[in-house]
Amino acid sequence: MSQFHHNENHKILVMTAVEAEAEAVLRGMGGDGRFEVALAGVGPVQAAISTTRLLAAGSGRYSLVVSAGIAGGYAGRAEIGSLVVSSEIAAADLGAETPEGFSSLDELGFGSAVVPVDRALAERVAGMLAAAGLPVTLGPALTLATVTGSAATASMLAARFPGAASEGMEGFGAAAAAADFGLPALELRAISNAVGPRDKSLWRIGDALKALEAAFAAITQSWRD
Numbered sequence: 128m129s130q131f132h133h134n135e136n137h138k139i140l141v142m143t144a145v146e147a148e149a150e151a152v153l154r155g156m157g158g159d160g161r162f163e164v165a166l167a168g169v170g171p172v173q174a175a176i177s178t179t180r181l182l183a184a185g186s187g188r189y190s191l192v193v194s195a196g197i198a199g200g201y202a203g204r205a206e207i208g209s210l211v212v213s214s215e216i217a218a219a220d221l222g223a224e225t226p227e228g229f230s231s232l233d234e235l236g237f238g239s240a241v242v243p244v245d246r247a248l249a250e251r252v253a254g255m256l257a258a259a260g261l262p263v264t265l266g267p268a269l270t271l272a273t274v275t276g277s278a279a280t281a282s283m284l285a286a287r288f289p290g291a292a293s294e295g296m297e298g299f300g301a302a303a304a305a306a307d308f309g310l311p312a313l314e315l316r317a318i319s320n321a322v323g324p325r326d327k328s329l330w331r332i333g334d335a336l337k338a339l340e341a342a343f344a345a346i347t348q349s350w351r352d
């Protein structure tokens with residue numbers, strides 16, 4: 128895989144699902160002009176449409192697309208308030224159910240449900256977060272159109288994607304759009320809840336937004352082109 132290169136003529140496009148996430152990212156960045164933040168909308172399809180629209184309008188303006196926001200964390204991999212940097216971005220429910228189990232798009236021969244991530248870039252970003260004292264996991268970031276709401280589905284996904292760290296709804300859409308423009312993609316998530324039985328009263332959205340803000344403060348302060 129090609130090595131990620133960034134120069135001062137390009138910007139890093141950060142896509143968040145909702146306004147509260149964009150605001151947290153912007154607070155962290157403190158006006159760093161090398162980054163641009165835009166709204167993706169909720170879900171993989173909306174994220175792909177929004178990202179494609181921006182990349183098409185920006186022709187050649189961007190060097191990297193980052194899908195950022197809050198997310199669910201897989202048990203034992205990413206705790207509430209911690210951060211996940213993607214090692215790959217996978218559309219976890221894109222495929223077919225068969226009598227023998229789930230078959231991914233790849234197994235069906237219809238393309239790929241995984242967008243690879245430049246390993247050196249992911250390690251570099253995770254290193255910036257760790258150096259700032261922020262808890263961070265490097266691992267697969269799953270994208271689902273339906274938020275997981277049971278222990279059974281959480282276990283099944285964790286088994287299907289060994290090391291699965293985070294679950295969001297937009298990463299694969301933004302990353303697929305980036306890939307279509309020949310750009311690398313990365314997902315950066317702050318964990319608001321555990322993936323599993325749905326209980327919104329246990330979501331710690333405020334803590335996750337603070338972690339997201341801290342993450343972008345650390346990245347912009349240590350980013351060198």
Ligand SMILES: O=C(O)c1cccc(C(=O)CC[C@H]2O[C@@H](n3cnc4c(=O)[nH]cnc43)[C@H](O)[C@@H]2O)c1
Nearest residue numbers: 144145147148169197198199274275294295296297
């Ligand atoms: O209610 C609020 O104040 C608020 C502030 C910021 C964000 C939200 C959202 O509900 C964002 C939806 C967004 O969250 C991601 N997410 C979070 N946890 C999970 C999960 O367990 N599984 C899948 N996605 C999750 C997702 O990317 C949504 O777009 C509310």
